[in-house]
Amino acid sequence: MRMLLLGFLVAAAPAAAAVPLDTVTARADAVEPKVIGWRRDIHRNPELGNREVRTAALVAAHLRTLGYEVREKVGVTGVIGILKGGKPGGVVALRADMDALPVKEATGLPFASTVTATYLGQPVGVAHACGHDAHVAMLMGAAEVLAGLKAEIPGTVMLIFQPAEEGPPPGEEGGARLMLKEGAFTPLKPDAVFGIHVWPARAGTLNWRPGPMMSAADTMRITLTGVQTHGAVPWRGTDVVGQAAATVQELNRLVTRTVNPAETPTILSVATINAGVRHNIIPDKAELSGTLRTFDSAQRDRLKLDIEKSVTGLAALYGTEAKVSFTQAGALTYNEPALAAWIAGPLSEAAGRDGINPATSPITPSEDVSLFMNEVGGVYYFLGISPDGVAPEATPPNHSPMFTVNETALKVGVKAHVLSAIRFLEQQPPRDHVRRTSQ
Ligand SMILES: [Zn+2]
Numbered sequence: 001m002r003m004l005l006l007g008f009l010v011a012a013a014p015a016a017a018a019v020p021l022d023t024v025t026a027r028a029d030a031v032e033p034k035v036i037g038w039r040r041d042i043h044r045n046p047e048l049g050n051r052e053v054r055t056a057a058l059v060a061a062h063l064r065t066l067g068y069e070v071r072e073k074v075g076v077t078g079v080i081g082i083l084k085g086g087k088p089g090g091v092v093a094l095r096a097d098m099d100a101l102p103v104k105e106a107t108g109l110p111f112a113s114t115v116t117a118t119y120l121g122q123p124v125g126v127a128h129a130c131g132h133d134a135h136v137a138m139l140m141g142a143a144e145v146l147a148g149l150k151a152e153i154p155g156t157v158m159l160i161f162q163p164a165e166e167g168p169p170p171g172e173e174g175g176a177r178l179m180l181k182e183g184a185f186t187p188l189k190p191d192a193v194f195g196i197h198v199w200p201a202r203a204g205t206l207n208w209r210p211g212p213m214m215s216a217a218d219t220m221r222i223t224l225t226g227v228q229t230h231g232a233v234p235w236r237g238t239d240v241v242g243q244a245a246a247t248v249q250e251l252n253r254l255v256t257r258t259v260n261p262a263e264t265p266t267i268l269s270v271a272t273i274n275a276g277v278r279h280n281i282i283p284d285k286a287e288l289s290g291t292l293r294t295f296d297s298a299q300r301d302r303l304k305l306d307i308e309k310s311v312t313g314l315a316a317l318y319g320t321e322a323k324v325s326f327t328q329a330g331a332l333t334y335n336e337p338a339l340a341a342w343i344a345g346p347l348s349e350a351a352g353r354d355g356i357n358p359a360t361s362p363i364t365p366s367e368d369v370s371l372f373m374n375e376v377g378g379v380y381y382f383l384g385i386s387p388d389g390v391a392p393e394a395t396p397p398n399h400s401p402m403f404t405v406n407e408t409a410l411k412v413g414v415k416a417h418v419l420s421a422i423r424f425l426e427q428q429p430p431r432d433h434v435r436r437t438s439q
């Protein structure tokens, strides 16, 4: 009975004739020199978050030439391209981020950035030290391959070129949040979103995991307020400097001694302490800030409460007042398990069976692609870009002034984009009902 039913279902819903892998490979090969050219051009001309004017114009002009419907200035400089395939079907989105970082490049590449800008009032170098130049170029390449296959595509492809992934400048809105606020997903809402980040790993490999992929990030701020006194008569006031030191120790204890490290990676780093102006005045105020990285929303809530308890407990001991606040800096990037299992098919077509790792470790930075994924579900995966013969651990990490992208990997990224989109529309994979966390 079960067999019969399955047979009936298969017969009743004939799969659309699949676009052959050979076709996609040939077209990705053909576009590769252009992808490398775009990547080098964007690399040489990096733009900070919310300032990606040149990059966005390059993208929009390319998409228009290919026949995409194009929306510009969605979230400051964001660009959305829509390609309606020749056959009816669903909607799938592919996303790339466009912004560079305030980093002075030290790679020595012939197309290295020499661009400078002002950031937070300081003159800074600007560089694509997170590889978003490669992200833009790969999605432009995928755009071209997809446009060439338009007649065969059963559904619609939405390309999202997003500004300010690293965060907008202080006082400005930006990133995925602003794109969504300005209607990125209205009226056309994709059924799923897929995206790639370049990362130290063997060049051309694709790496991901089901469930929590990248951490939620919360910025922690602590203010300690006491009574100022002479450094020679500490008993006449309070000691917020000593308390700040004790607070750091206590918070380090909290994460190392109350979290099961085998269950979920968790990081709490206190990164700044500011107090005092002179060697013989114990000040009345100390300020600390740090970042909390979690992969589980219940644990995140528990830790925030425990941090507050610890900090206020120490304040009672030291006779001061303490305020603790958290602001969300990044949501958890959560790969929908059903899609994370399904995508092994198209990604192994792109990178070969030996080129995929569907059970990679979680990654502790956060990503605002999570906001798109929380809306519709999706998978975010990592493309290895380590130089040939260099181990991932020896590869300069993202955000390093020495960060580079092995350009042999770009073609794999183009294929992965194209195949994840086309196969999603062709195969309409099963979905999980719960696609996101409460974060
Ligand atoms: Zn980054």
Ligand SMILES: [Zn+2]
Residues within 6 Å of the ligand: 130, 131, 132, 165, 197
């Ligand atoms: Zn990045």
